[in-house]
Amino acid sequence: MPAQDYITEIPYISGYYSDLTPARMSFIAAVNNFRPPDIFQSFSYCELGCGCGKTTNIVAASYPQSDCVGIDVNKEHIRIARNESAGLSNIKFFDMSFSEASRQNFKKFDFITMHGVWSWVGDSVRADILRFVKKFLKTGGLFCVSYNAMPGWTQLTPFHKIISTYIKGKTCSTTEKATSAMAYLQFLNENKSPYFERNPDAKVFLQTLEQSDMRYVIHELFNQNLRPEYFCDVAADMKKAGLTFVGNSEHIQNYQMTLSEPFKKLLNSAGDRIASETHKSVIQNDRFRKDVYIKRGSTKERKNAASI
Numbered sequence: 001m002p003a004q005d006y007i008t009e010i011p012y013i014s015g016y017y018s019d020l021t022p023a024r025m026s027f028i029a030a031v032n033n034f035r036p037p038d039i040f041q042s043f044s045y046c047e048l049g050c051g052c053g054k055t056t057n058i059v060a061a062s063y064p065q066s067d068c069v070g071i072d073v074n075k076e077h078i079r080i081a082r083n084e085s086a087g088l089s090n091i092k093f094f095d096m097s098f099s100e101a102s103r104q105n106f107k108k109f110d111f112i113t114m115h116g117v118w119s120w121v122g123d124s125v126r127a128d129i130l131r132f133v134k135k136f137l138k139t140g141g142l143f144c145v146s147y148n149a150m151p152g153w154t155q156l157t158p159f160h161k162i163i164s165t166y167i168k169g170k171t172c173s174t175t176e177k178a179t180s181a182m183a184y185l186q187f188l189n190e191n192k193s194p195y196f197e198r199n200p201d202a203k204v205f206l207q208t209l210e211q212s213d214m215r216y217v218i219h220e221l222f223n224q225n226l227r228p229e230y231f232c233d234v235a236a237d238m239k240k241a242g243l244t245f246v247g248n249s250e251h252i253q254n255y256q257m258t259l260s261e262p263f264k265k266l267l268n269s270a271g272d273r274i275a276s277e278t279h280k281s282v283i284q285n286d287r288f289r290k291d292v293y294i295k296r297g298s299t300k301e302r303k304n305a306a307s308i
């Protein structure tokens with residue numbers, strides 16, 4: 001199946017993300033008064049867009065009682081992931097799109113995770129993801145999603161358009177396009193273009209890109225889609241898959257102690273959890289978020305399962 005508008009010609013860098021581990025997600029659920037799945041018994045885990053599979057392989061190795069699945073449309077990523085899982089019998093990797101995956105017959109999962117995917121795919125792929133989660137997350141199961149957030153991305157959003165306009169019509173390789181686009185951005189910055197002069201976050205972001213692996217730069221900025229979003233808009237999409245917000249994957253972010261008194265008052269006067277978390281995200285100028293959600297099930301199911 002084609003990746004439907006996501007870059008496949010350049011493999012992504014391999015990385016481990018502790019936010020995606022069952023222990024971290026369970027801890028975030030517990031500190032927010034939700035009962036997590038029991039990770040001391042057997043449980044099932046799935047990473048969507050697992051890339052080269054490092055996180056899922058580490059989860060499978062750390063929890064021999066678990067059954068783990070990694071899904072990614074990029075065949076090279078899955079080849080690397082399978083190669084690195086040598087010897088582990090509790091993990092399977094599938095090279096398929098989310099659309100194809102949502103039509104399979106997987107057993108339901110206690111945990112589904114997704115890092116570095118949501119902001120970089122279009123509406124139809126997002127719909128496939130929500131279909132998958134709705135179908136395959138157990139009642140009481142946890143979902144972790146990361147995304148580029150607003151308002152922190154405000155000064156950076158022009159990067160995507162500036163780059164796509166600059167490389168339009170160029171016939172060279174993706175890496176050559178990326179190298180020339182970076183040189184163009186550096187030219188604008190060094191010659192004090194008002195865009196960089198008036199947007200200090202953009203200057204700092206350019207410095208970060210200069211120090212980053214080019215594969216990161218390409219996957220961050222060269223996909224057809226790049227859509228940073230406010231917390232409340234992502235939460236509204238998650239609701240379509242039957243998910244309720246649990247908490248921020250950064251432990252400290254689940255408390256109000258970093259906020260001044262007027263802001264604490266504002267949060268406490270918000271009508272509901274989504275409104276108060278939206279205030280918090282705006283106050284803090286969030287630029288990247290990693291959030292945990294739960295599938296709560298019907299009232300009857302909740303009665304049977306005490307605190308979920």
Ligand SMILES: C[S@@+](CC[C@H](N)C(=O)[O-])C[C@H]1O[C@@H](n2cnc3c(N)ncnc32)[C@H](O)[C@@H]1O
Nearest residue numbers: 006015049050051072073074097098115116219
């Ligand atoms: C930026 S990478 C993140 C990889 C990994 N989660 C990480 O953080 O290192 C996004 C991943 O999503 C995968 N992906 C994008 N669109 C997809 C789709 N429609 N179906 C399945 N995988 C997709 C890409 O192949 C890529 O591996």
